[in-house]
């Protein structure tokens with residue numbers, strides 16, 4: 001088992017990564033000296049597979065768990081579902097010392113974390129992430145929240161979990177497309193922080209695609225370490241934490257104009273990261289070879305790296321970028337790379353360059369068919 005510490009003073013916590021951890025959840029909660037009553041919040045897909053084991057582990061350790069199952073999918077990440085959770089928590093008589101276990105992907109973690117942050121002005125919660133994206137990204141760092149009709153994650157809080165338990169066995173049942181999309185976040189850590197990790201991913205990709213346990217454990221742990229390192233330096237995103245948004249300015253805009261459905265988040269940020277790499281060549285002079293390595297790795301995973309937009313769609317994309325909540329004073333700022341492993345944030349980029357970065361092939365490379373994806 002790997003353990004990564006998130007150093008946040010009194011709110012510090014551990015991320016534990018390994019196989020078979022779900023059945024040890026109860027013991028971990030005993031060690032944290034949590035109150036006896038608790039609620040597991042999960043979604044229909046994850047609950048069907050893992051709720052029983054989670055429930056039994058807690059019950060065996062002497063806790064009284066109740067189970068709250070919400071519909072699977074992004075559309076359930078809203079205030080109506082939050083309200084339903086509050087009502088069930090109250091019905092199960094959860095109190096200040098009680099705690100919540102978020103069992104599922106990023107949707108469940110964000111939702112259950114928000115419920116925990118606000119119910120009785122905040123009760124303890126644990127993250128038990130079951131998607132690759134949630135294990136390497138959303139479960140760590142304390143951003144919790146839900147969507148409004150006006151946009152994603154517009155209501156939320158910074159609220160840290162007491163423990164993150166990444167049971168790698170749960171990834172065995174993750175659909176292939178979700179797994180590959182999660183790898184886009186993994187690659188991001190290599191680009192923004194760790195050239196050695198990037199090189200390891202290039203080398204170990206076949207093993208990772210087979211979900212080989214040993215390789216996966218090391219890679220998930222390294223990603224958590226990087227996220228923990230960044231978050232502990234800048235918990236509430238006043239500076240450095242912005243680097244985690246590499247590829248996300250364009251990625252979020254793609255998700256937005258395509259109506260949150262055509263692309264999974266990881267797919268949209270694969271396009272976004274390759275576009276950001278191309279912009280980096282123009283703005284920061286990242287070597288062409290690095291841009292090719294970045295695009296090459298996404299392609300090997302089968303993730304999209306370009307998007308074919310009609311003129312009107314391109315306008316909508318640029319407009320969507322300006323609406324991103326990370327924009328300040330109407331100016332879009334980018335995270336760009338100087339080289340693989342080193343990025344800068346707060347970079348200003350002219351709109352024409354953004355457009356070019358989406359469609360053009362990097363540095364005169366020949367266009368290969370099948371790399372681009374089309375937005376209808």
Ligand SMILES: NC(=O)c1ccc[n+]([C@@H]2O[C@H](COP(=O)([O-])OP(=O)(O)OC[C@H]3O[C@@H](n4cnc5c(N)ncnc54)[C@H](O)[C@@H]3O)[C@@H](O)[C@H]2O)c1
Nearest residue numbers: 045072073105106107108130131133134138143170173174
């Ligand atoms: N808080 C943060 O810092 C942060 C960071 C990144 C993303 N997010 C949020 O995360 C969400 C996306 O998370 P996600 O990609 O995990 O999506 P998700 O939670 O919707 O999970 C994807 C799908 O996989 C299913 N699933 C989950 N685990 C499974 C398993 N082990 N076996 C089989 N099926 C399983 C789910 O039911 C769902 O259908 C978005 O809402 C995004 O805003 C938050």
Ligand SMILES: [Zn+2]
Nearest residue numbers: 185248265269
């Ligand atoms: Zn992301």
